[in-house]
Amino acid sequence: MKLRTNFKRTLSALAVTASCAFVGQAHAADSATVGDAKAAVNKVSMCIGCHGIEGYKASFPEVYHVPKIAGQNAEYIVAALKEYASGARSFPTMEAIAKSLSEKDMADLAAYYANLK
Incomplete structure (x- = not known):
């Protein structure tokens, strides 16, 4: 027993x-x-040069209006980054940056920019 x-x-x-x-x-x-906005503070340097400038236009490979992404929905940002990384969206600079990011990096950056106004 x-x-x-x-x-x-x-x-x-x-x-x-x-x-x-x-x-x-x-x-x-x-x-x-789930992104950590604080963890992204050291990762945003690759984004801020284009996405942090009001009215900025990229000139390579064509003139392109760069959107400000502050306040954008985090899920949208992650989806866009994944599409650039996979080639579903095409812009050489964004493709190169997105391919260098881990999923955690993408989530952290998305949380950071979603919390900006």
């Missing part, structure tokens, strides 16, 4: 541990895509 009780306790403990591990992994995956 005692062996059966210990076996049941061991199985219960394993089940709880496994479920905690699963939930922990899911939470970690979610937090990787």
